[in-house]
Amino acid sequence: MIIARRWPLQFVEHNRLANGLTRTATVTVRGKSFDTPAFMPVGTAASVKALTFPHLLEMGAKICLANAYHLYLRPGTEIIKSLGGLHGFTNWPGAILTDSGGYQVFSMEGVRKITDDGVHFKSYLDGSPHYFDAEKVIDVQLALDPDIAMILDDCTPYPADQARAQKGVDLTVNWAKRAIEYFDSLGLYPETSPNLFGIVQGSVYPQLRRACAERLVELDFTGYAIGGLSVGEPKEDLWSMLEVTVPLLPDDRPRYLMGVGTPEDLVLAVARGVDMFDCVLPTRNGRNGTAFTSRGSITAKAGRYKASNEPLDPDCECFVCQSYSRAYLRHLLNLNHMTACTLISYHNMWFYLKLMESLRKAILENTFSEYMERFLSLYRSGDKSSADAKEDQ
Amino acid sequence: MIIARRWPLQFVEHNRLANGLTRTATVTVRGKSFDTPAFMPVGTAASVKALTFPHLLEMGAKICLANAYHLYLRPGTEIIKSLGGLHGFTNWPGAILTDSGGYQVFSMEGVRKITDDGVHFKSYLDGSPHYFDAEKVIDVQLALDPDIAMILDDCTPYPADQARAQKGVDLTVNWAKRAIEYFDSLGLYPETSPNLFGIVQGSVYPQLRRACAERLVELDFTGYAIGGLSVGEPKEDLWSMLEVTVPLLPDDRPRYLMGVGTPEDLVLAVARGVDMFDCVLPTRNGRNGTAFTSRGSITAKAGRYKASNEPLDPDCECFVCQSYSRAYLRHLLNLNHMTACTLISYHNMWFYLKLMESLRKAILENTFSEYMERFLSLYRSGDKSSADAKEDQ
Numbered sequence: 140m141i142i143a144r145r146w147p148l149q150f151v152e153h154n155r156l157a158n159g160l161t162r163t164a165t166v167t168v169r170g171k172s173f174d175t176p177a178f179m180p181v182g183t184a185a186s187v188k189a190l191t192f193p194h195l196l197e198m199g200a201k202i203c204l205a206n207a208y209h210l211y212l213r214p215g216t217e218i219i220k221s222l223g224g225l226h227g228f229t230n231w232p233g234a235i236l237t238d239s240g241g242y243q244v245f246s247m248e249g250v251r252k253i254t255d256d257g258v259h260f261k262s263y264l265d266g267s268p269h270y271f272d273a274e275k276v277i278d279v280q281l282a283l284d285p286d287i288a289m290i291l292d293d294c295t296p297y298p299a300d301q302a303r304a305q306k307g308v309d310l311t312v313n314w315a316k317r318a319i320e321y322f323d324s325l326g327l328y329p330e331t332s333p334n335l336f337g338i339v340q341g342s343v344y345p346q347l348r349r350a351c352a353e354r355l356v357e358l359d360f361t362g363y364a365i366g367g368l369s370v371g372e373p374k375e376d377l378w379s380m381l382e383v384t385v386p387l388l389p390d391d392r393p394r395y396l397m398g399v400g401t402p403e404d405l406v407l408a409v410a411r412g413v414d415m416f417d418c419v420l421p422t423r424n425g426r427n428g429t430a431f432t433s434r435g436s437i438t439a440k441a442g443r444y445k446a447s448n449e450p451l452d453p454d455c456e457c458f459v460c461q462s463y464s465r466a467y468l469r470h471l472l473n474l475n476h477m478t479a480c481t482l483i484s485y486h487n488m489w490f491y492l493k494l495m496e497s498l499r500k501a502i503l504e505n506t507f508s509e510y511m512e513r514f515l516s517l518y519r520s521g522d523k524s525s526a527d528a529k530e531d532q
Numbered sequence: 533m534i535i536a537r538r539w540p541l542q543f544v545e546h547n548r549l550a551n552g553l554t555r556t557a558t559v560t561v562r563g564k565s566f567d568t569p570a571f572m573p574v575g576t577a578a579s580v581k582a583l584t585f586p587h588l589l590e591m592g593a594k595i596c597l598a599n600a601y602h603l604y605l606r607p608g609t610e611i612i613k614s615l616g617g618l619h620g621f622t623n624w625p626g627a628i629l630t631d632s633g634g635y636q637v638f639s640m641e642g643v644r645k646i647t648d649d650g651v652h653f654k655s656y657l658d659g660s661p662h663y664f665d666a667e668k669v670i671d672v673q674l675a676l677d678p679d680i681a682m683i684l685d686d687c688t689p690y691p692a693d694q695a696r697a698q699k700g701v702d703l704t705v706n707w708a709k710r711a712i713e714y715f716d717s718l719g720l721y722p723e724t725s726p727n728l729f730g731i732v733q734g735s736v737y738p739q740l741r742r743a744c745a746e747r748l749v750e751l752d753f754t755g756y757a758i759g760g761l762s763v764g765e766p767k768e769d770l771w772s773m774l775e776v777t778v779p780l781l782p783d784d785r786p787r788y789l790m791g792v793g794t795p796e797d798l799v800l801a802v803a804r805g806v807d808m809f810d811c812v813l814p815t816r817n818g819r820n821g822t823a824f825t826s827r828g829s830i831t832a833k834a835g836r837y838k839a840s841n842e843p844l845d846p847d848c849e850c851f852v853c854q855s856y857s858r859a860y861l862r863h864l865l866n867l868n869h870m871t872a873c874t875l876i877s878y879h880n881m882w883f884y885l886k887l888m889e890s891l892r893k894a895i896l897e898n899t900f901s902e903y904m905e906r907f908l909s910l911y912r913s914g915d916k917s918s919a920d921a922k923e924d925q
Contacts, residue, residue, distance in 0.1 A: 186864050186871050193851060214863045218839050222859055230855040446611045458586060462623040466615055470607045471579050477870045478579050 147329040148287075148361045150391055154503050160385055160412030163502040166393055168286040168334055171234040173201035175393060175414035176502075178405065178495045179236060180488055181422065184209045185219070185229050188422045189480040190488060192231045198457070198489045199496070201233045202286075204417045207279050208240020208271075212262050216282040224284025236287040236417075239276040241338070242366070242398070245294040253293070255310065273317035277335070281325075285333050289364060290318040292338040297371040304342035307367070308351040311340045319358050336362040336395060343376040345383045352387040363388045364395040365413075369404075378407065385412040402431055402494055403518060406511050409498050421491045425484025428472045432490070433514075434522045439465060439483060440472045457489035540722040541680075541754045543784055547896050553778055553805030556895040559786055561679040561727055564627040566594035568786060568807035569895075571798065571888045572629060573881055574815065577602045578612070578622050581815045582870065582877040585624045591850070591882045592889070594626045595679075597810045600672050601633020601664075605655050609675040617677030629680040629810075632669040634731070635759070635791070638687040646686070648703065666710035670728070674718075678726050682757060683711040685731040690764040697735035700760070701744040704733045712751050729755040729788065736769040738776045745780040756781045757788040758806075762797075771800065778805040795824055795887055796911060799904050802891050814884045818877025821865045825883070826907075827915045832858060832876060833865045850882035 149167040156162070164175045180187045180195055183206045187195060195203065205225055210216065222228045225235050244251055244258050251260035257272025271279075273291050280288035291314050295307035315337050322335055337360035341347030355363065365384055368377050381396070388394050395415035396408050405416055421431065428440045432452035439451065444465035451468065452460050459468075459482045471479035494514075501510035541561050548555040557568045573580045573588055576599045580588060588596065598618055603609065615621045618628050637644055637651050644653035650665025664672075666684050673681035684707050688700035708730050715728050730753035734740030748756065758777050761770050774789070781787050788808035789801050798809055814824065821833045825845035832844065837858035844861065845853050852861075852875045864872035887907075894903035 184863070184867050184869070185860070186867075186869050189870050189874075191871060191874060192855070213866065214838065214859065218859060218863075221839055222841055222857055228857070228860055445607065446614055448615055462585070464615055464621070466607065466611060467578070467621055470577070470611075473606065474577050474579075476577070476579050477582050477873060478584060480870060481582075481584060481874065 147332060148334045148392075150393060152391070154505070156502060156505065156507055158410075158412075159390075161410055161502055161507060162390075162412070162414070163499045164393075164414065166414075168234050169331065171201070171232075171286060173234055174499055176405070176409045176495050176498050177202060177415050178491045179204040179415065179417040181417050181419045182229070182231075183419075184213070185225060187488075189426055189477065189484040190422065192229060194485055195488070196232070198485070199492050200488070202236060202415075203231055203233060204236050204238060205229075205283070205285065206240060206243065207237045207276060207283060207288075208243040210237075210283060211240065211279050212264055212269075216279050220282040220284070224282070226284065234287070235285040236336075237280050237283055237285040237289065238397070239280065239289040239291045240271065241276075241289070241292045242294045244271055245296070253310070255313070257291070257314075273314040274321040277318055277321055280333065281327075287336055287362065288333040289336050290315050290338055290360075292340055292366055294370075295340050295342045295367045297342065297367075299342045301344055301347070304340075304344050304347050307340045307342065308347050308354075311338065312351060312354045315355055315358055315360075319360075334361045336360055336364050336393075338364040338366040338397070339384055339388075340367045341380070341384075342367060343372050343380060345379065348380050348384045349387060352384050356387065356389060360392070362393040362395060362415075364397050366397045368396065369399045377404075378411065381408060381411040381413065402491070403515060405491070405494060406498065406514055409502075410507070410511060416495075418491075421487035422484045425487045426480040428468075428479065428483060430483050430490075431487050432522060433517055434520055435518055437465075437522045439468045439479075441469070444469045451483070451486050452490065455486065455490065455493075457486050459483070459486040459489075540725060541727045541785075543786060545784070547898070549895060549898065549900055551803075551805075552783075554803055554895055554900060555783075555805070555807070556892045557786075557807065559807075561627050562724065564594070564625075564679055566627055567892055569798070569802045569888050569891050570595060570808050571884045572597040572808065572810040574810050574812045575622070575624075576812075577606070578618060580881075582819055582873040583815065583881060585622060587878055588881070589625070591878070592885050593881070595629060595808075596624055596626060597629050597631060598622075598676070598678065599633060599636065600630045600669060600676060600681075601636040603630075603676060604633065604672050605657055605662075609672050613675040613677070617675070619677065627680070628678040629729075630673050630676055630678040630682065631790070631810075632673065632682040632684045633664065634669075634682070634685045635687045637664055638689070646703070648706070650684070650707075666707035667714040670711055670715055673726065674720075680729055680755065681726040682729050683708050683731055683753075685733055685759055687763075688733050688735045688760045690735065690760075692735045694737055694740070697733075697737050697740050700733045700735065701740050701747075704731065705744060705747045708748055708751055708753075712753075727754045729753055729757050729786075731757040731759040731790070732777055732781075733760045734773070734777075735760060736765050736773060738772065741773050741777045742780060745777050749780065749782060753785070755786040755788060755808075757790050759790045761789065762792045770797075771804065774801060774804040774806065795884065796908060798884070798887060799891065799907055802895075803900070803904060809888075811884075814880035815877045818880045819873040821861075821872065821876060823876050823883075824880050825915060826910055827913055828911055830858075830915045832861045832872075834862070837862045844876070844879050845883065848879065848883065848886075850879050852876070852879040852882075 152164040276291040293307040293310040337355040447465040450460035501507040545557040669684040686700040686703040730748040823844040840858040843853035894900040
């Protein structure tokens, strides 16, 4: 039976709130489990910037993201395949999801050409010509051998008029259909095959989001991503698009909001039924010295911390907060020591992963609303640990 | 009794070889022990580049080095003092040795002026004028509160004629005397006071090295460093200066060869009776992608490793060698990912620390000569793990 062959993914829901959307579950893919809501550290090129995989293991990450487009260009899929796929290459024992690269290809205005069949683009490394289509990104991802693979979609830029957004939905659905057909034709074994997730597009048009979701649900993917958001649109559009889309997705399969977001975004999206997230913020901000804390984000390099004996976050139990003062971290940032990037990225990633753990616990114990209210209130209160904290933030 | 007041350092020798020089011992300073021969990771500015202190702990480092001159300029000794000294600032639980900064100040040709009393110099950060003398570097180091502090010495540049080298010895001995007198005058408690080490200078002139050592030994330091070597002189001068100096130093106190060196240097210096080392090579080379291995050093970025499934060092048990292929590390180096610097620095530091562990074991078991011969023979054999390995090294 085709469903069984295609989808070796287990989704076991533990609790669902009265809104019918917010839930906590365990997803198992090829023997690797992760609890949802889950945050996936972003290892675009098979490495999470400034951190090591043992760091991610010790802080409890269970699934990481990598990017097929970047790895296809460098070091090349054949090299990774010959070294045992992404799991062999990275030695990461948890689950791996690869993005198809649709977002990257589509954001390269000027060096790519979209046709109904696929996308022609030039390598940013050497200008060499390449072509991705629905089938090709499956071949690339099968060589990389992740646990979850994404279809090629049209990541519609923002703003887009309705005609452009409609075109994006048509392309995405057409390519999704070709992806499913091609994937099925390969006759993969369910125990060893990656899962394929569909991606809902439709810009900020409710009727397009709805149409795209419905047409993808007919194609019967194991999981559904919501793409093309957090690309510049107002926050209220992000929330209303989730509110339109999530209820249309099958509630026995994971829902993944791509590329989102801040700690507040994660909490508000979980409230709206999202199960999976990825975002570069914890590591990107870590590298530029911005730390997420229970009282909002702080710029660790700020002069007012030069003799501060406080940790980044008084409520955090990560080794950085247990070991180092803001003064120490500021000192390392001033020296441009890469260890500062590592330490703050570590704290930020810990903050994200522990936030997800707290959200799961609150959902399980039916205390999600109270948790959300308390978290947002403290997070929005700002860092009061230094007398003049609000002044230059 | 002045000795007891001045020197809260224990030196317990476990075994000494027939040459009367090569030995293994345990040094205890203010409750913190390290076994010798010991390698001290260099954390110039209170952080070991590209690594974290938990990394150093898990690989068995027991003593780290920091630099008083750098920390005096940034973030400033008062800030570090207010945060609990270097131990509080870094949260490093092992021992800490601070270099006085003599080497740094003396290498700043053009922006420093040496007098018989001390050294005037300008900050490399803002051009502000500063002055270090024998007493001042003790005050600075007492504020930093390491377990071992170094006197201010004249780090004689190479080459130096005999008159210049003689002048360096005179200054060094004069400042050493002032340092001891000043240190004693402070009436510090032995349990909580840092130890003060003398530094033997004398360039490549045996009679000057001898004279300097003898005069410093009269001053009765707890430990003796050998400085002004590995500054450009031929290797045979390094060895002959050690052979002249080491036998003159009291054999119940640690001997520290400053700023040396390669893995081969460490082995050959231990053979000549050196107990302690520091060097930036493991981390500096780690950051530029050069790995130390049991078969010599390799350039991990080399094209021939692009699909290599071999670890950096087939004989190494560090997590980097247990987890990653050369192809993976090369990939990260090509992307300029700082994680590559961390992983290769980790391996290099592990390599150095495990080498010292092996040397201690060989000395204890009276198999040092055989160990040294085997190590040097394999180390000098070059990396044969790739067919064309010798070609582009």
